[in-house]
Amino acid sequence: EIVMTQSPATLSVSPGERATLSCRASQSVNSNLVWYQQKPGQAPRLLIYGASTRATGIPARFSGGGSGTDFTLSISSLQSEDFAVYYCQQCNSWPLTFGGGTKVEIK
């Protein structure tokens, strides 16, 4: 099983600032890495797939990077609606696994 580790667990950021979230896989997942955003009481929302491709309707301030075992999600100029929990997930091999999440909170 591929273990996905996200850091930090909580990120305190002021509106308008940049946030950088990390996700590390215990073995290579190639570029088969996905990012989701989840707000309280809602289902996760697809943000980024293939490590760096934004999903339909996702603003350009969201960007993903990395390959192999180390990945990042960057959010430039945080907006009020971006404060949420972010999960990474590998879709390279069974079982599918998620990171523990990073909560982006208002500083």
Added chain:
Amino acid sequence: QLQLQESGPGLVKPSETLSLTCTVSGGSISGSDYYWVWIRQPPGKGLEWIGSFYYSRSAYYNPSLQSRVTISVDTSKNQFSLKLSFVTAADTAVYYCTRHGHYAPLDYWGQGTQVTVSS
């Protein structure tokens, strides 16, 4: 626009079987090149993959749940289902139905349904 909707009991007794159904609208399960999936999220915790079912009848399950879980598809009703046997309080969670392609993301999600295991 594809839509998924979970349904089923919100309360299940310990040692019994949890049964949920996901109704898919706006697209057909049969003949599609997608896996139909269940994910769960315990209160205050992260996301856990339960299993994925492919229309050609192959299924993949989380090893930690494999002995207790079955996912099946009813193409006549455009639905897929989850059965989780011998539940305990640790199975209390919001259960989501979703889908993914091969090496692809979970792109469409249901709104989720809360299931509590309690006597």
